Amino acid sequence: MTATGLAAWALPSSILLPLGLSLAAFLGALSPKRQVALGLPAMLMCLVLSLPATLGGEALGVALGNWPPPLGIAWHLDLPTLSMLGMTAIVAGAASLALLLDPSTSSDRHLWPLWWMMWGGLNALLLSQDLFNLYVTLELVTLAGVGLVARSPHDRFGEAALRYLMASLLASLLYLLGTALIYGQTGRLDLGLLVDALEDDATMRLAAALLTLGLLIKAAVVPLHTWLPAAHSKAQAPVSAMLSAVVVAATLFVLWRLWLAPLAQLHSAQLDWLVLIGIAALGWGGVQAALQTRLKLLIAWSTLCHSGYALLLLGLEADMNWPTPNAAHDPAFPGGLLLLLAHGLAKGALFLAAGAIVVAHGHDRLSRLAGDAGRLPLAWLAMALAGLSLLGIPPTGGFVGKWWLLQGALAQGHYLIAAVVLLGTFFTAACLWRLFDLGLRPEPRRAAVIASRPTHSDTTRRLAWLALGLAALAWGLGPVMTLTTWHGLMLDATGLAFLLPALCIWPLVLWATYTWRATFPAAHRLLAILAAAAVIHLCTLLAADLLTFYTGAALLSLLGWAMVQHDGHRASRLAGLGYLAMLLLAEVAMLAGLALIANATGDLSFAGLTRHELPPLALGCLAFGLAIKAGVIGVHAWLPLAHPVAPPMASAILSGLMIKLGLLGALRLLPLSDATVAWGPGMVIVGLVAAVYAALRGIVHDHAKVVLAWSSVSQMGLLTALLGLVLYSGSPATAMTALLLLAATHSLAKASLFLGAGMANRVHGREHRWVLLGMLLPALALAGVPPTGGVLVKTTMENALAAAEGAGWLLSLSSIATGLLMLRLLWLLWRSPPSRQTLHLPGSLLLGWATLAALPVLVAWGWQWYAPLVAAPLAILRSGLLEPSLALGLAVVAVLLKPRLPQPGRARLAWRQALERQGERGFRRLAWMLKRSESRLQPWPAFGIALGFVSLGMGVAALIPG
Template sequence: MTSTDWLLPLLVALPLILAIIAFLGLLPARHQVVIALGGLVSGLGGLGLVGLGFGGIIAEATLWLGGWAPPVGIAWRLDAPAVLLITMVGLLIGPASLALLAESDGHYDRYLWSLWWMLWAALNALLLSRDLFNLYVTLELMSLAAVGLVSRSREDPYHVAALRYLMSSLLGSLLYLLGVALLYGQFGRLDLVQLAAVIEDGPAARLAALVMTLGLLIKAAMVPLHAWLPAAHSRARAPVSAMLSGAVVAAAVMVLWRLWLGPFAELGSLMRQALAILGALAMVWGGLQALLQNRIKLVIAWSTLSQGGYALLLPAVADSEAWQGIGARGALLLLLAHGLAKGALFLAAGRLHHRFGHDRLSGLAGSAHRQPLLWAVIALGGLSLMGLPPSGGFMGKWWLLRAALEANQPLLAAAMLLGTLLTAAWLWRLMSIALIPAAAPTHTPTAIQDDRREATPALMLVMLAWLIGLVALSTDPGLTLTLPRIDTDRLAWLLPALLLWPLALTAARSGTLAGETTGSPRGMTALLMLTAAAHLVTLTSADLFTFYVGTAWLGLAGWGLVRLDERPAARRAAAGYLAIMMVAEVSLLLGLTLVWQASSSLAFQDLSAAELPASALAALGLGFAIKAGAIGVHGWLPLAHPVAPPIASAVLSGLMIKVGVLGGLLLMPGAEPGSRLGLVLVAGGLAGALYGALRGIAQSAPKPLLAWSSVSQMGLATALLGLHQLGSPAALPALLALVAAHAMAKAALFLGAGMAERMTARRGLLLGALGLPALTLAGIPPGAGFAIKAGLDTSLNEATLATWPLTLSGVLTSLLMLRLFWLLHHTGAASRGGTAPGWLLAALWSLGALAALLPWAFVDAPGGLLASPGEWLKGLMPALVAMALGAALLAAIPLHRWLAKRGWRRRIRARARRLAVRREARRWRWRLRRADAWLMPWPAFGVCLGLTAFLLGLAGLV
C-alpha cells in the first residue's frame, strides 16, 4: 500500500474516532483538541507530499473503497481542488477548535464536541467523494452535524434557526436525491468520471441537472433560497459560524462545481447563464443587506451570501480546460480566501460578543480603541473579501474577472465590480463605527495581553488569507513583475516626495500641525509611514500591476488621513472621499484586467509600444482622472481638504494627487497631431483651471480655497497632457515643472495655513514664507511658474489653439492668491497665541524657494525669456490685472455682505436638501430590510423555489 492509501482513510477516520471519544466522554475536550491538532499537522504534511500544486494536477490519487472499482464500488479521488479545500478545512478547524475550547459553557458539552468532529469527518469525506450517492450521504452527514451544532447555541434557545436550517437542508437533499435517481435510472452510472463519459443531453439529463442544482443551491444558501442562513450563522457559536460560512457552504459549492464542470458541462448553456444571473443577484442583494444590518454577526452572515454569488459565475465563464482554466483557478482561490477570511471574521466577532456581552453595532462604537487587534482582524479580513491587492480575495476576483471578460460576459464583470463596491461599503460602515472617538482606553498590560490572546486564532486565519494571495501572485505563469526603476521623467515626482515625506513625518512626531492642540492624533505617524511607502512604490513601479497595487493602498491610506481629526465632519468627508476613491479603484481594476487580456506584458515600456483597446484606456483614464482631481471627478478635493489636518492636506494635495498625472503620462498613447483625445484633454483641462480658480475665489476659508486651487492646477496639468498627446515638444517639460512646483508650493501653503490658524508670533516671517509659493503658482517672474506658463503658451501656439484661456487663468490664479492672503490675515484671530517653531518656518522658506527654483531644471527656457523685459511684462500682466480687480472688490463692501448673505441662504437650503436625502435613505433602508423579511416565511420560500425552478427550467428547455 502507498502512503496515499493510508492518508485518504485517515482524513476521515481521525475525526470519526474523535467524535466517538467525545460522545462517550473518554477524553476531556482539551485532549481531543490536542489530538486533532497533531493529526492536522500530520495530515497537512501528508497532503503536501502528495505533490498536487495549485498550478495544475500533477497526478490524481484514487482509492477504491473495499477494493471494488466503479461502477460496482465507490472511488475516492484526491486532486488539486480537493487538496486545497481539505487543507482549508483543516486550517479552519484548528483555530476554530481553540476558540471553541475557550468558551467555558461548551467545555464539557460532549454532544457539541461529537458533532464538531463529525462535521470535520463529513467535510473531508464529501471533498474526497466522486460518487453521486456517496456525495448524497456525506452531504446529509454534513448538514445534520451542522444543524446539531447550531442547536447547541444559547443564542437559539427555542431552536428556531436550527429547525429552519434542518427543514431547508432536508428539502435540498430530497431534490438532490431525485436527480441522482433520474441519472442512475437513465445512464446506470453514479461515478462522476464514468457518468461524464456516457451522459447524453436530453430531457432526463436536464431535469436531473435542474433538481440537483436546486438542492445544492438550497444547501449553499444562494439567493433567493437563502432564508435559513442569516439566522443560523448569526445565532450559532462563533467557531461554529466560522465553519458553517467558511467550510460548509464551500463544500456545497464544490459539489455544484464538480457537476457543472463534469457531467453537466455539455448540457444547455442557458442554464449556466441562469446560474450566473442568480450569482449576480446574490452579490447585489447580499451586499445591500449586509450594509443594512445592526449586528456584526448578521453583517458577516449576509456577506457570505454576497460572496457566494461569485461561485455561481464559474459555470458560465469556465473554458474547456476545466480546473486548469483561469476562471476555475480564480473561483477556487476566491473560495479559499473567503473561507479563511470569513472564519477569521466570525472568530473575531465572537470574541467581541464575549467581551461586550452582545454584538450590536451601536454598542460597539469606539471599541477599536479598546480591542485593536480584534478589529484589525476584521479590517484585514474585510479587505481581503473586498479585493485589496495582493490578498487572496483580490487574486481570485482578478482571475475570475478576466475569465468573465474573455468569455464575453461584460454584465457579469459589472456585477463583480458592483459586489466589490458593496463589500467596501459594509466594511467602511463597520470600521467607522468601531473608530468613533471614545474615552481614552486603559492599555494595561493585562488588557493588551488579553487582546493578543483572544485575537491570535483569528489573526492566524486572516494572515493565511493574505498569504495565499502572495503565493498565487508568485506562481501566476501569465504575470511577470518588473523591478522598480527611476528615470529622469519621474524625478519631478520623486524629488518632492523625498523632500516632503521626511518633513511630514517630523511634523507629525512633534505634534505641531497634527490638527489637535494636544499633539498628533493616535496612529498618525504610522499612517503617514504606510502612505509614504505606498507612494514610493507607486512612483518607482515599472509595471502596471505594481502601480495599481500602490494606488489602491494610497486610496485606503488617504481615507485614514482625512478622518484623522475624528470630528463628525471629518468622518463624513472621509466617507465621501472613500466612496469616490472606490470608484477609481474599480475603474483601474477593470482597466488593468483589459490590458492584461490584450497584452502579454504589463511593463510600461512594453505597453507604450502596444495598441491597447480603447475600453482599457477609458477605464484607466477615469481612474487616473479621479486620483488627479480632474474637472468633473474632482469632488473629493473640496470635500476632504477643509477637514483634514494640515499635514494630511499637504501630502494629499502636494504628493498623492500627482499619482493620477503620472499614470496618465505613462499610459498616454503616442503623439498624434489633431488627436481627438488630446483636444478633449486640452479643452477640459483649461475649463477646469478656470472653474477651479473661480470657485476658489468664492471661498471664505484658506483650506477650501487651496483645495479649489489644486483643482485649477490639475486642470493645467490635464491640458499639458493633452498638448503632449497632440505632439507639442514644449508640453512635457512644462508638465514636469508644473508637477514639481505644485507639489512643493501646495505643501508649503497648506502647512502655512495650518500654522496661521494657531499662532500670533512671527506671523510676518510666516506670511513671507508663503509668499514665495503663492508667487510661483501665480506665474510671477522669475519664479518657475513663469516658465511653466510660458511653456504652456508655447504649446498652445504649436497646436494652433487659442491662448486667451491661459491668460484668463493667470489673472484668476493671481486673484486667488490675493484672496488667500486676505483670508490668512483675517482668519483664526481668536485661536492665535502659539509661536511658529523656527525649524518649521525654515522648512517653509526652503520649500517656497525650491518651488520657485527647482522646476527650472525641467524646462528648456525659450531664448531670452528671463532677459527680455517684454517677457517679464507679459508675465506680470495677469498679476497686475488681478491686483486692480482685487482693489475694486475690496471697495465693494456692500456687495461682499450681499454675497455672504446669499451664501448663508444657500447653506440653509443645502442643509435642508441633505436632511431630505437622509430621510429618504432611511425609508429605503427600512423597505429593503422589510423586503428580505418577506422572504422568511415558508410560503415565500416556496414561491422563491418555484421561481428559481422556473428560471432554470425555462433555460433548460432552450
C-alpha cells in the same frame, strides 16, 4: 492515478482521524485540549503527505476495500480538492483553538463530538467521487452543523437550529431524488463514469435541476437563503466561522464538480439561470449586509453576497473535464477557486474577530461599537485586513481571484459577467464602509466601560491574534499566486520628476505629525497611516508595470479615505464617504481597463506596453479612473469636500502628492496609443477652462482649505491642458517639460501651503506672522509672480501653447484668477480667528517647512540653470508682471466694493442642507422598505414561493438550448 505509499494512508486518515476524535470526545476518552493537540498536527501531516503527488497535476484515487467503481466507493484528490482541504484545515484549526479559549465551549462535552464530526464530514465531502456518497457526507455535515448551532446560548429556544434543519432536510430530499433519477437512468453514481454514461435528455435535465436546487438550499443562495443569517449569527463565533467560511464553500464546490464535469453535457440554459441567481445574490446580499444592526449578522449576510461569485463561474466554464487551476491556460476556474479560498480565510477571520468583540463587550450591536477600533485595535485590524480581501483590494487573495475571473470572462466574451464582477465591489464596499465608519468614529463621551474578567481579556486578545493570522493568510494568497508576474521597480526621467518632490515632502509631513501628536486626535493612528502611505507611494512611483501601479494606487485610495475621515466627525465622515465612492469608481474603471489590456497584450510591464497598440476602450476606462484620482474637472467633486476636513498633514499629502498619481499614470499610458492623439485638442480646451473656472470658484469661499482645494482643481486643469499638448502638439518635448515642471512646483507649493494653513491659526504673535510670510513664497510661485520660478513655468507653458497655436488668452486669464485666489487665501488666513488648538513649532521644524516653502520659488530656476527653458530670462521678469499686477488691482477693487457686493452662500447653504435632509429621509425610507422586503421572505410559505420560483426558472431554462 491510484494513491500509493504514504499518500494512500493520508486520504482515509484525513476522514477517519476526525471521526475517531469525535467518538473519543463522545465517550469522554480525551479532554478537549488533548483532542486538539492530537488532531491539528495529524490533520496537517495528512495534507503534507498528499501534497507532493498533487502538485504535479496528478489526481490521486483510493478505492475503498480495493473495490473500484461502479461496484465500490472511490475517493478522489486533485489540486483544487487539496486546496479546499487546506483551507478547511486552517479555518477549522484556528476555530478549534478559539473554542478552547472560551471556558463555556472548552468544557462543553456535547459540542466536541459534533465539531470533529463536521470536520471529518467536510473532508469526506470534498474527497467523495460519487453522488450517493456526496449525499451521505452532506447529511453528516448538516446534522453536525445543526447540533453546533443548537448548542449556542444565543439560540436558547433552538429556532435558528430548527430552521437550519428543516431547510437542509428539504434540500436533502431534492438532492436524493435527483440522484435516484440519474441512477435509474444510467446505473452509475461515480462522477467519472457519469461523464460517459449521462445523456442529454429531459430526465437528466430534471435530475440536474433537483440536484442543483438541493445544493442551492444547502449553500443558502438567494432567494433560498432565509435560514442562514440567523443560524450563522446566533452560533458561537468559531462555529460561525466554520459554517460561513467552509460549509458554504464546500457545498458550492460540490456544485462546481457536478456542473463542470458530468452535467456539462446538458446543453441547456440552466447555467445561464444560475448566473442570474448569482447576480441577484451579489446585489441582495450586499444591500442587506449594509442594513444590518448587528456585527455577526452583517458578516453572515456578506457570505450570501459572495456566494454569487461562485455561480458566475458556472457561466464561464462548461468543459466536460474537471479543470485544473492553471491560470496561464484558463484563468476563470483558478480565479473562482482562489476567490472561494480567500473568502473562506477572510470570513473565518471576520467571525473570530467578531467573537473577540462580543467577548469584550458582551454584545455585537453596531450602534454601541462606535469608536471601538481604539479600544480593541487588534480585532479591528484583523477585520480591516479580512474586509479588504473580501473587497478585492490588491494585492490580496480576493483581488487575484477576482482578477483571474475577470480575465476569464473577457477572454470568453462574457461581458455581462465581467461587468457584474466589477460592480460586486460596490456591494461589498457598502457594508464594509458602514462597519469601519462606526469603528473609527471618536469614542462617545459616555462610552460604556468594557467590563471583562481577566480571563476574558486574555480571550479577547488571543481571539484577535487568531483572526489576524487568518486575515494575513487571506492577504498572502495574492502575492504568492502572482509573484512570478512582478516586474520589479524602475526609475526614469518621468518618475524622477514625481519622486524628488515626494522625497522632500514625506519626511517633513511625518516629522510634523510626530511633533504635533498631542494636538490632533488619534495622532498615533494618523502617523501609522501616513507612514504606510509613504512606503506605498514611493513604491508606486517606481512601479515598472501597470498592475503594480494599480495596486499602489488602490491602497493609497483606502489610506486616503482613512486620512479624510480621521477625526470621525459628521463633516469628515460625509466627505470620506464621497471620497471613497468616487475613488472606488476609479478603481473599478481602472481594473476594467487593466483587464482589457491584459487580455489584448498579455504583458502589463510599461516597457512591454510600448510594443502594442492598446485598445481604445481600455484606454478610456483607465483615463476615466486616472481623471478621478487626479481631481480633473467634471470628476473633481470629492476634492473640495475631502481636502478641507482632513488634518493639514494629510491634506498636504492628498493635494501635493496623491492626486499626481493620476497624472503619472496618464503619462505612462496615454502617449502609447495613436488613438489618444485625437483627445489632445479637447483636453487642452477643457483643461484651460477648468483652470479659470476652479480658480473663480475658490475665490468666493471663505474657508482657507477650501480655497486651496479649488486651487488644486485649477492647477490640475493646467496639467490636463499640458497633457493634451503632449499628445498632439508639434512640440511635445516643450509641453512635457512644462508639465513636469508644473507638477513638481505644484506638489511642493501645495504641500507647504496646506501645512502653513494648518499652522496659521494655531500659532500666535510673531510665529503667526512668520508662517504667513513663509506661505507668501509658494503662493507667489503658483501665481507666476516674478522673480519666483513660477514665471518660468508660466512662460514655458505659453511657449508650448503657442507651438500648438492654442488659446493663450485662457492661460493669461487663469494666471490672473490664480493670483486672486492666492490673495484671497492669504487674506483669509490673516483675518481668521485663532484656534483653540495650539501647535508647538520647534525651530528645526519651522526651518524645514520654510525650506519646503522656498523650493517652489527655486526649482524652476534650478532647471533653467541645468537645461535652459527660455533664452532671455531677464526679459520675462518684466513681461511677467502684467497678470500679477492685474490680479492685485482687481483684488483692491474687490476690497473697496465689498460692502456693496451681495453676500453669497447663505441661500445656497440652506438649500444644500434641505437637500441633505430630504436625501437622508429618502434613504431611511428605502432602507426600511428593503428590510421589510427581506422580513417578508422569512415565513415558510414565502420560502416555498421562492423555491417554486427558482424551480420554475430551472425548468424553463432546461427547455431552452444552451
